[in-house]
Amino acid sequence: MPQKVVIIGGGIVGVSTAYYLSHHESNPSVTLIEASSIASGASGKAGGLLALDWHGNDTASLARLSYQLHASLAEQFNGRERWGYRELTTLEISCTEGKAPSRHVAGVPDWLREGVISKVGNLGTTQSTAQVHPRRFCEAIVKESKNLEVIMGHASKVVLYDDKKVKGVEVEFDGIRETKIIEADVVVVAAGPWTSRLLPNIPVSTQRAHSITISTQTPVSPHALFTNIKLKNGSLATPEIYPRTDEIYACGDVEKHAPLPKFARDVKVDEGRCRQIMKDISVVSEILEYGEITAMQACYLPYSEIGPGPSVGWVPGMRNVAVAAGHSCWGICNAPGTGKLLTELICEGRISSANIQSLDPGRYTR
Numbered sequence: 001m002p003q004k005v006v007i008i009g010g011g012i013v014g015v016s017t018a019y020y021l022s023h024h025e026s027n028p029s030v031t032l033i034e035a036s037s038i039a040s041g042a043s044g045k046a047g048g049l050l051a052l053d054w055h056g057n058d059t060a061s062l063a064r065l066s067y068q069l070h071a072s073l074a075e076q077f078n079g080r081e082r083w084g085y086r087e088l089t090t091l092e093i094s095c096t097e098g099k100a101p102s103r104h105v106a107g108v109p110d111w112l113r114e115g116v117i118s119k120v121g122n123l124g125t126t127q128s129t130a131q132v133h134p135r136r137f138c139e140a141i142v143k144e145s146k147n148l149e150v151i152m153g154h155a156s157k158v159v160l161y162d163d164k165k166v167k168g169v170e171v172e173f174d175g176i177r178e179t180k181i182i183e184a185d186v187v188v189v190a191a192g193p194w195t196s197r198l199l200p201n202i203p204v205s206t207q208r209a210h211s212i213t214i215s216t217q218t219p220v221s222p223h224a225l226f227t228n229i230k231l232k233n234g235s236l237a238t239p240e241i242y243p244r245t246d247e248i249y250a251c252g253d254v255e256k257h258a259p260l261p262k263f264a265r266d267v268k269v270d271e272g273r274c275r276q277i278m279k280d281i282s283v284v285s286e287i288l289e290y291g292e293i294t295a296m297q298a299c300y301l302p303y304s305e306i307g308p309g310p311s312v313g314w315v316p317g318m319r320n321v322a323v324a325a326g327h328s329c330w331g332i333c334n335a336p337g338t339g340k341l342l343t344e345l346i347c348e349g350r351i352s353s354a355n356i357q358s359l360d361p362g363r364y365t366r
């Protein structure tokens with residue numbers, strides 16, 4: 001049983017792991033190291049959609065567990081108010097800019113333009129899809145962790161003894177030349193897109209994505225939308241739109257080759273891409289068109305190019321170093337489950353609440 005666990009990364013995967021570890025009956029001391037601020041990466045800039053049963057075989061069991069944990073955390077800590085947890089309907093809509101559909105289409109939410117949407121499909125009901133405001137979730141979960149120590153600094157290295165057992169984490173602090181080693185019995189690397197910089201044998205790739213938040217005069221109904229918008233110039237735009245309790249969120253396409261900066265706080269935002277998202281979603285909704293952009297932001301999606309799914313478990317070639325990274329577009333949904341399962345692995349020696357065998361990080365070295 002570990003006495004002291006150090007987690008690198010204060011995104012949703014790191015904070016969820018901190019939460020479950022800190023509440024484990026074995027009572028380990030838990031320290032979280034974050035280089036920028038809690039949820040400064042994708043975990044603060046994601047849509048926040050949760051889906052019960054949209055997942056492939058490798059993550060289906062994790063997702064079911066995690067969906068349930070989201071519901072119980074919301075119940076336990078008033079997540080409906082604190083982080084905007086709610087069940088919602090999810091639709092796929094299609095339209096062609098400037099072209100009215102030939103027939104009436106039923107089931108279009110009333111905040112979309114009349115006579116524009118040519119197709120509506122149901123992707124999820126209030127039984128199978130829900131949402132959170134991801135940054136608010138992360139901040140609340142840090143507060144609800146028991147005796148969690150949060151250190152603001154950049155973890156530069158996982159330090160091992162000669163026998164590959166973990167010694168601790170080397171940390172750099174802003175404006176201070178000397179580094180410090182934070183000792184640990186177990187280290188968890190949950191550094192999202194930065195994970196391979198600490199663990200080169202765990203391949204996590206990155207893609208940059210832009211998003212905006214909008215405030216509108218008229219409230220809109222809780223319908224998450226996956227769109228297919230054929231634009232006048234012939235291209236297809238596929239922004240996702242997530243109405244939240246206090247704002248509307250929309251995100252656009254990902255770019256593969258944008259270089260990842262050292263810190264989440266230094267991620268560059270291309271305002272042109274953000275304005276394009278606004279332009280695209282204005283095709284489907286006048287209410288959105290006349291809304292006010294309240295944030296333009298960008299972040300990096302961590303994903304595994306050689307899949308399947310994220311890496312969750314012990315890192316091969318090291319002793320007592322675990323990883324949880326590469327959650328792709330389902331990190332918000334699957335983080336509580338990931339945190340709970342890692343806690344079982346670290347504190348009880350085996351994962352029992354879900355089957356994530358195929359996410360074993362050792363798959364890359366076999």
Ligand SMILES: Cc1cc2nc3c(=O)[nH]c(=O)nc-3n(C[C@H](O)[C@H](O)[C@H](O)COP(=O)(O)OP(=O)(O)OC[C@H]3O[C@@H](n4cnc5c(N)ncnc54)[C@H](O)[C@@H]3O)c2cc1C
Nearest residue numbers: 009011013035041043046047048049155192330331332333
């Ligand atoms: C546009 C967009 C929309 C999305 N929408 C959804 C959605 O609707 N539903 C869903 O389930 N998922 C969604 N996702 C995916 C989700 O956002 C990610 O899978 C998830 O946020 C990854 O969390 P993470 O904790 O692994 O990484 P991150 O959020 O990137 O967090 C990593 C943290 O580690 C810190 N860090 C990194 N290196 C170090 C270091 N050396 N020392 C100290 N700290 C370090 C960083 O500062 C950062 O805070 C979306 C992603 C994008 C890009």
